[in-house]
Amino acid sequence: MRNHVWRFLRPRPWVLVRLAAWSVLEAGQTFVLGYALAQALDAGFLAGDAAAGLWWLTAAGLAVGAGAYGTGRVYGVVASLVEPVRDRLVVSVVARGVREADAGALSGLTQQVEIARDALAGLVMVSRSFLFTAAGALIGLFSLAPLLLAVVLPPLLAGVAVFAATLRPLARRQEAFLAADEALAAELGVVCPGLRDVTAAGAEALVAAGVGERTEAELRAAQALARWSVARVAAMAVGGQLPVVLLLATAPWLLGRGVTPGGLLGALAYVTQSLLPALQNLVHGLGTGGARLTVVLRRLITPPAGEQLAARPYAGAPPAAPSPDERLPAGRAPAGQRSDERLVAVRPPAAHPLPAEPPAWAASHTPASRCSGVPALSLAAVSFAYGPASEPVLDGLDLVVPPGGHLAVVGPSGIGKSTLTALVAGLLRPGNGSVRVYGYAVPTPEAAASRVLIPQEAYVHGGTLAENLALFRPAPVPEAELLAAAERVGLTALLKASGGPGGRVDPAALSAGERQLIALTRAYLSPAPLALLDEATCHLDPESEARAERAFATRPGGTLVVVAHRISSARRADRILVMDGARTVCGTHKELLRTSALYRDLAGGWTTRRAPLLG
Structure with missing residues (x-):
């Protein structure tokens, strides 16, 4: 995944430069807000200069306006970064759908590509926001008083470290939960339309057991995800809420060592209005959106086709196939094979007679x-x-x-x-x-x-029955031969109801079984000897x-x-x-x-x- 990201970003350095530039403007309000509050209190209201205090508050308001403008420009740059990714994914999904007749192409085009775009945009926004907001807040704390930075920075780094340490296992649990949920949905998608067949086959207990296993697997995945989600709460508590407690607990000590009341108020503003919200967005964004993006991109880049999902890997290299005329004593397996069903080389039936000559x-x-x-x-x-x-x-x-x-x-x-x-x-x-x-x-x-x-x-096309049935023949089929084939396959009743070989066909008016009978008779009349x-x-x-x-x-x-x-x-x-x-x-x-x-x-x-x- 990192290689794909790097190959995409490498030819687009100026997009990243623009994103950083507008992010600096957006994060400027973070720095100005806490610093202006401190100066408004220390140099303004506490010093008896209300005008200075109001001027600093006005500066803080102007900074918020400038930051809002920067945020608007950031969205535009993120769009120019994310939309080409979406376009590439759309091209890839459509090409695969055409080339491989992938049944999942429609879902990939209408859902998974959009999920990838939204998740990618969200990740870019929260990651960038945390980086620049944290930088602005930390610079502001240092500008007010280095001691404030010494109180706030260690728990912030500890909270980020806790989250970073749990990010990979949390993403794996998130991916496992999504896979279990999709497996259950796929199982129900197969079972629900075939409930009558299940009942007819007397397979209720077997099917219920299979669905129960999928349900239990999803429950286990959800429980594992919930346990690891506690790490998110711990990371936010340590990195975003513990600094507030420490600032309040050490306030007398800080005030006794030169930190002003305005500086303490500014530090609280930096933590509660900037660092804590940015950390919360980062934890939730990467913890959920990152896992969703990883899962979806893996599937769009290397899609698991329907049959691939249920395929079971072989236990090892398959044994060599015996020759068609090889004869084995009863109860013995070929050399190199085990006789415990692990037979991958398939022998044909012995002494099959040659078929009769075709027409x-x-x-x-x-x-x-x-x-x-x-x-x-x-x-x-x-x-x-x-x-x-x-x-x-x-x-x-x-x-x-x-x-x-x-x-x-x-x-x-x-x-x-x-x-x-x-x-x-x-x-x-x-x-x-x-x-x-x-x-x-x-x-x-x-x-x-x-x-x-x-x-x-x-497939049945408009036209006459004779035209449908002769689709694989280079010339019109004689009527006697066509009627004989219809009798053999079982199409005669539909043939008569349609007015004979010359009767016109309305594909939309045919049942699925009638369409299959037409296709089967067409294949029976085909010159190809092998029918699949x-x-x-x-x-x-x-x-x-x-x-x-x-x-x-x-x-x-x-x-x-x-x-x-x-x-x-x-x-x-x-x-x-x-x-x-x-x-x-x-x-x-x-x-x-x-x-x-x-x-x-x-x-x-x-x-x-x-x-x-x-x-």
């Missing part, structure tokens, strides 16, 4: 290597994180899916399932490792032509979901990777990839019930009448 139109628009025996999908030591300081979402993942395979991907929300599909689709690039689709490196035009991605939020379903059936009922997935699983020449929304969807797959951080493992339903604790939890509530949702 002529598919063969003419897909790479020739589609049926040449190369894997439909392969990931080699793939690692990915959403920022240089972020924990990896994927760390050394190896995965092979053969042509014609059907792989289901399951795991809790935020563990990296959508990140995996985005990497396969070429929407994200791995930090390390390689991704290949039918032998072609991702991202390349050949790899893009070999896969089709159906996201959770389906990223919770693309989450708005369908279980029967419609099963029908659509069976259509893709039996599509001639096709390979299916589906991010499973229900455990029943996972059971239809040949193999299941359970994403669980360091315990990521792949296998059949029966194998995973024995080897994966997470999968047992996900599958535990499943019955023939219930299909619990997977995050």
Whole structure:
């Protein structure tokens, strides 16, 4: 953070000079106020010269007016210092939102950038104010009598030292509290919209336990913050209120050593009207605003994407992946691996038959290597994180899916399932490792032509149904083929209700499930052999979901990777990839019930009448 601040301030020295100049004018009233009060009493009213006393009070009033003018100019300079920071953050957030499709870009743009601007402006104001106000007051005390400075300065320095010593741990507790609060809000944001699913899955106790853990974590963070906040009170008491007590307690001693009554009154004015308010603003400003600014800037500079927040780091370097044709005796793990679920290298299903030949139109628009025996999908030591300081979402993942395979991907929300599909689709690039689709490196035009991605939020454009369904085809789809695809996927009812393939579509009038059926049928008609379903059936009922997935699983020449929304969807797959951080493992339903604790939890509530949702 210091490096970012230094790089920003280095080309702007004149802004700092202007800020210091106007701050001197603003702080001038601090010096004049206490000194003028002392002179008005000593040289004016106590000396019997009321005119001199009134003149000094008038000088103090004029100094207050000049200080107010300086304060107004300070705000302008602070704006010229802070607004470029805001502009930079806005550019960074917008660029990241466009480049990485960051879901948090809107929040960053509308809330976090403004929080950073306000917090930064507040920190500049309180830090600058304390520095110049303290300088003016201390100079004034020395001008009145050095003994006054000797009484006030030690407790002031002690109070600042107490606050400075507790600033870092206090900021850490503040950051921990904000993180715990956001984690609880995120947990409730996931749970509340899915309460019906929670009830349907019989997962009330499990979800309540998870929310309870988040609540307890926030309570512990709040208690720790409250305990350390006592240090703020101690710092203000020592640095701002103890000097008043000392001045009053030592008043006879000070008056006996040449300090005048006016000097004592001026010293009290310096402490109560200048030093104490400046110290209070500094303690509250740095103690709260500083922590908020640090947290927000860290997130804006290296944002924790939704999946990154929930990702679990791997316990170490992943083991080497076995070759696709490797055979292992039952119950044994590959060399270098442990058999306690820490399987990161994923073996494909053995002896998968080659798919049936696709229709002529598919063969003419897909790479020739589609049926040449190369894997439909392969990931080699793939690692990915959403920022240089972020924990990896994927760390050394190896995965092979053969042509014609059907792989289901399951795991809790935020563990990296959508990140995996985005990497396969070429929407994200791995930090390390390689991704290949039918032998072609991702991202390349050949790899893009070999896969089709159906996201959770389906896109439907205005026009006819036929135009929507033929979006991925180079030419209009024959009506007989279109009707057959609609029947396989489950779109026939909507097709008839819309007046056939030529019926016009109003996207706003369609339900989320109807939009998904259109997108699924469009992908089914795509020439790409690899279909990636990223919770693309989450708005369908279980029967419609099963029908659509069976259509893709039996599509001639096709390979299916589906991010499973229900455990029943996972059971239809040949193999299941359970994403669980360091315990990521792949296998059949029966194998995973024995080897994966997470999968047992996900599958535990499943019955023939219930299909619990997977995050």
